[in-house]
Amino acid sequence: MISLSEIIVSPHVLVLFVVGLVVIIYRLRRPKLNEPPLVPYKYPFVGHSFEIKRNPEEFIKQCHKKHGDIFSLYASRQIYTVVSNDLAYEMLRSSDFSFRSASDQRFPFYDIIGSTLYPDFTDNISAMLMDRLYRHLGDYQPRIYRELQNGIDQLIGDCKETKVIENPGHIIRTIIARTVANVIVGETLCRDPEVVETFATFATMLVQNRKLSNFAYFIHPSLHRKYVKLIFKYGDNPVQKHKDLLIRKLKPIFEKHQRDMQQHGNEWKCSDDLIQRIINHSLELFDEIQYDYITCYLLTLILAGIHTVSTSILNALNDFAGRPEYWKDLREEQESIAGDFESDLSVKQINEMKKLDSFIKESIRLVGHVCRLVFVNHLAYVSNPSLHGDNPETFSGFRYVDKDPFAMVGRTSIAFGLGKHACPGRWFAVNNIKTAMSILIRKYEISSLDGKRPKNISAHGSIIIASVPLKFKNRK
Numbered sequence: 119m120i121s122l123s124e125i126i127v128s129p130h131v132l133v134l135f136v137v138g139l140v141v142i143i144y145r146l147r148r149p150k151l152n153e154p155p156l157v158p159y160k161y162p163f164v165g166h167s168f169e170i171k172r173n174p175e176e177f178i179k180q181c182h183k184k185h186g187d188i189f190s191l192y193a194s195r196q197i198y199t200v201v202s203n204d205l206a207y208e209m210l211r212s213s214d215f216s217f218r219s220a221s222d223q224r225f226p227f228y229d230i231i232g233s234t235l236y237p238d239f240t241d242n243i244s245a246m247l248m249d250r251l252y253r254h255l256g257d258y259q260p261r262i263y264r265e266l267q268n269g270i271d272q273l274i275g276d277c278k279e280t281k282v283i284e285n286p287g288h289i290i291r292t293i294i295a296r297t298v299a300n301v302i303v304g305e306t307l308c309r310d311p312e313v314v315e316t317f318a319t320f321a322t323m324l325v326q327n328r329k330l331s332n333f334a335y336f337i338h339p340s341l342h343r344k345y346v347k348l349i350f351k352y353g354d355n356p357v358q359k360h361k362d363l364l365i366r367k368l369k370p371i372f373e374k375h376q377r378d379m380q381q382h383g384n385e386w387k388c389s390d391d392l393i394q395r396i397i398n399h400s401l402e403l404f405d406e407i408q409y410d411y412i413t414c415y416l417l418t419l420i421l422a423g424i425h426t427v428s429t430s431i432l433n434a435l436n437d438f439a440g441r442p443e444y445w446k447d448l449r450e451e452q453e454s455i456a457g458d459f460e461s462d463l464s465v466k467q468i469n470e471m472k473k474l475d476s477f478i479k480e481s482i483r484l485v486g487h488v489c490r491l492v493f494v495n496h497l498a499y500v501s502n503p504s505l506h507g508d509n510p511e512t513f514s515g516f517r518y519v520d521k522d523p524f525a526m527v528g529r530t531s532i533a534f535g536l537g538k539h540a541c542p543g544r545w546f547a548v549n550n551i552k553t554a555m556s557i558l559i560r561k562y563e564i565s566s567l568d569g570k571r572p573k574n575i576s577a578h579g580s581i582i583i584a585s586v587p588l589k590f591k592n593r594k
């Protein structure tokens with residue numbers, strides 16, 4: 119009888135193995151008709167993985183120069199198409215394109231929280247956000263303003279003497295977590311430390327878990343998806359812990375709402391908090407309060423709304439602190455539009471702050487958005503003078519004054535996506551960022567320790583906004 123080792127070393131099997139390998143490599147590297155050119159690479163299976171890991175900016179720049187506005191790369195055993203300039207714009211506008219599904223490949227968020235069980239889940243959230251936080255944004259503005267003011271007073275406070283805030287990123291995240299919690303779950307729950315903790319840390323917890331799975335992604339995205347789902351299904355399952363906490367906190371409030379509804383019938387006026395709309399939604403869909411559905415809704419809003427808004431404020435604050443040439447103009451605009459701290463700041467006043475709007479839009483334009491490098495050539499977008507005017511790669515805070523405002527998506531503004539899937543929370547986001555910046559600019563002199571703009575950190579094609587110590591001093 120022939121042993122297994124004899125079969126393995128037999129010359130026929132070896133020849134077959136080599137031929138098979140050559141065919142696989144040839145098929146992998148062969149350019150296909152009607153497909154973007156695949157940038158040649160040296161090592162089969164590895165493809166461009168190392169170049170992308172080593173210096174993604176430089177690598178993409180070189181490929182763009184050599185291969186034009188559309189080309190493909192092979193990494194992590196997958197083909198990625200990189201598009202630039204007009205082609206990128208057309209792709210983003212297409213209804214087939216969605217950053218959500220692209221980032222779902224990197225991190226299957228909806229599987230992890232369990233919302234894939236519910237049909238039309240994100241469409242429902244988008245419709246609610248458009249109704250409440252776009253059409254009725256003005257109704258929420260007084261409490262947004264009050265919550266931001268309280269948060270800044272408590273966590274930055276009185277700075278008669280110059281105060282160095284060691285980790286402004288952490289403070290801003292807590293302030294935004296409370297503000298978003300106020301709008302979503304109402305005045306009472308947004309004061310609950312455990313709820314604020316969940317709002318403030320949920321996204322960071324997911325990002326940390328994502329880092330753990332980067333190695334699996336490097337081998338193959340499908341392995342990565344399975345690995346991530348396993349970590350969250352078994353073991354510690356941090357998502358379930360956040361869901362359990364939210365249910366424990368929400369249950370008594372829901373039960374009170376139901377009692378009120380039964381007692382007062384049609385006369386009962388429901389609260390403006392988004393949670394009331396989410397309850398109504400659950401009643402329409404399931405004829406009962408479906409707690410799992412409601413917590414999926416909340417976790418999606420928390421993930422989409424808090425990290426994005428707080429890192430955008432931190433980035434704009436770094437620009438403000440390190441660019442004293444803008445202080446005079448931005449302060450003058452604040453003084454001419456906003457009243458003192460006792461009076462409210464309306465959405466109309468916020469919309470009139472054109473210099474601040476342009477300053478924030480410029481601040482975010484230059485850092486782009488997570489993962490974008492891999493799919494849309496963000497470097498080509500940033501450095502395109504026909505879109506952004508002279509010296510597009512350098513910061514020019516008032517570049518967009520009297521042009522399209524930040525919340526309006528279009529050729530000069532892609533941070534919120536474009537087309538059908540563009541971010542439905544963008545008016546709320548821009549309003550929160552501008553309101554927070556307005557309070558900070560009016561209240562304090564803010565500067566960096568060395569007088570320079572704090573440097574952001576570039577890691578594998580993404581930019582991490584630096585949370586470095588900043589100096590705060592009362593203005594009056």
Ligand code: HEM
Nearest residue numbers: 216217218422423426427430533534535539540541543547
């Ligand atoms: C500066 C802050 C923000 C940025 C940069 C941002 C950016 C984005 C981007 C790029 C998308 C993907 C668009 C696509 O799939 O093509 C998105 C989707 C989404 N965002 Fe935002 N966002 C921000 C704030 C918010 C806030 C505050 C909320 C909610 C309160 C929110 C809710 C959503 C939702 C629900 C989606 C999914 C929409 C869909 O897939 O149809 N976002 N956002």
